[in-house]
Amino acid sequence: MFFAEELASLKEHGLYRRLRMMDGPQEARVNIDGREILLFSSNNYLGFSTHPDVKASCIRAVEEFGTGSGGSRLTTGNMRLHRKLEEKVAGFKGAEDAIVFNTGYMTNLGAIAALMGKGDLIASDELNHASIIDGCRLSRAEIKVFAHSDVRDLRCVLAGASSYRRRLIVVDGVFSMDGDIAPLPLLLEIASEYNALLMVDDAHATGVLGRKGTGTVEYFGLKGKPESKAVIQMGTLSKAFGSEGGYVAGSRELIDYLRNKARSFIFSTAFSPGSAAAAIAAIEVLEREPQILQRLRLNINYLVEGLRRLGYRVEPTETAIIPVPIGDSKQALAMAAHLEELGIFVPAIRPPTVPEGTSRLRVTVMATHTTRDIDIALEAFKKAGKAQGLI
Numbered sequence: 398m399f400f401a402e403e404l405a406s407l408k409e410h411g412l413y414r415r416l417r418m419m420d421g422p423q424e425a426r427v428n429i430d431g432r433e434i435l436l437f438s439s440n441n442y443l444g445f446s447t448h449p450d451v452k453a454s455c456i457r458a459v460e461e462f463g464t465g466s467g468g469s470r471l472t473t474g475n476m477r478l479h480r481k482l483e484e485k486v487a488g489f490k491g492a493e494d495a496i497v498f499n500t501g502y503m504t505n506l507g508a509i510a511a512l513m514g515k516g517d518l519i520a521s522d523e524l525n526h527a528s529i530i531d532g533c534r535l536s537r538a539e540i541k542v543f544a545h546s547d548v549r550d551l552r553c554v555l556a557g558a559s560s561y562r563r564r565l566i567v568v569d570g571v572f573s574m575d576g577d578i579a580p581l582p583l584l585l586e587i588a589s590e591y592n593a594l595l596m597v598d599d600a601h602a603t604g605v606l607g608r609k610g611t612g613t614v615e616y617f618g619l620k621g622k623p624e625s626k627a628v629i630q631m632g633t634l635s636k637a638f639g640s641e642g643g644y645v646a647g648s649r650e651l652i653d654y655l656r657n658k659a660r661s662f663i664f665s666t667a668f669s670p671g672s673a674a675a676a677i678a679a680i681e682v683l684e685r686e687p688q689i690l691q692r693l694r695l696n697i698n699y700l701v702e703g704l705r706r707l708g709y710r711v712e713p714t715e716t717a718i719i720p721v722p723i724g725d726s727k728q729a730l731a732m733a734a735h736l737e738e739l740g741i742f743v744p745a746i747r748p749p750t751v752p753e754g755t756s757r758l759r760v761t762v763m764a765t766h767t768t769r770d771i772d773i774a775l776e777a778f779k780k781a782g783k784a785q786g787l788i
């Protein structure tokens with residue numbers, strides 16, 4: 398069968414992937430495939446998936462509402478907690494209203510395909526997340542990809558776009574493999590100039606960027622300003638918020654429209670009350686204890702500085718994603734393997750995920766890493782880097 402042939406071909410090209418087994422919760426120290434290891438690749442940026450208040454809230458919700466919601470939101474599955482979560486998200490993002498979906502992936506699929514259709518144009522950043530790409534494809538709009546964060550190229554793509562029925566510019570707020578931030582104010586200007594909608598995917602910005610951790614709009618000082626109303630803010634509840642689900646925050650009309658039009662919202666069972674309660678609790682903890690963001694930022698800076706001191710070409714960053722450029726894909730793999738031997742889990746990112754010759758280690762930092770954890774990681778980077786001839 399073709400399955401076997403395809404699998405053999407994947408193996409031959411070094412693209413075959415296997416699942417790793419995590420035993421226990423997603424914390425700085427995890428048990429992977431039976432061995433304790435320090436995790437530097439989790440999206441659980443604030444450690445909320447194991448926060449006592451978040452866990453307690455989830456457990457209470459299961460006691461009160463059970464495990465499954467039993468129906469889609471528009472039939473019998475709409476529970477008080479779903480609506481409360483949407484109100485919480487809207488307040489947190491400074492938007493009029495919000496809608497939640499079962500995952501971030503389903504959010505992008507449902508929202509983009511509901512907003513755009515045949516005869517429309519989508520301008521999509523070349524480094525956008527797969528869920529955005531799939532949402533664009535599903536919409537059947539014309540897709541034009543522009544060079545990464547290149548506003549000149551975006552203008553080229555939009556030139557003559559007035560012949561389309563509607564236009565949408567869509568970007569990651571924080572790009573998932575590079576950790577850089579989309580130039581939101583410029584994109585807003587361009588969107589207004591070309592009469593286009595602007596959608597930003599804050600999966601890696603929510604709970605990370607901005608003084609209160611509300612994302613890219615706050616980071617650029619636009620939160621609560623009239624301009625921010627023009628931004629369709631998408632994000633996940635599965636990363637910094639330690640739960641699962643995705644959201645879109647925006648105007649009341651936009652959200653009402655999505656409730657009526659987004660197929661991944663309409664034709665899927667509402668997510669479990671426990672997940673909703675966990676996400677609500679996570680937002681409340683962040684609002685109550687914003688100093689946790691300080692801890693995350695200290696950790697990011699400490700690790701970046703340490704890597705730079707060792708001689709790695711790492712750029713200072715405000716996001717929790719720290720790419721360590723290696724270049725050659727085999728060398729990136731060897732580095733990741735060596736780090737793992739030394740007790741540090743950091744994945745190697747290679748083509749086709751990133752362009753040829755730009756393989757890298759993708760390090761992510763959590764607020765729950767201790768200074769000692771980071772020191773241990775730096776020591777491993779020193780040892781492995783020297784052994785691989787990188788530093």
Ligand SMILES: *Cc1c(COP(=O)(O)O)cnc(C)c1O
Pocket residue numbers: 500501502503505526528529569573598600601633634635641642643
């Ligand atoms: C993770 C991610 C998603 C998908 O979110 P899930 O909740 O994991 O489905 C969407 N967009 C970006 C940029 C992501 O990194």
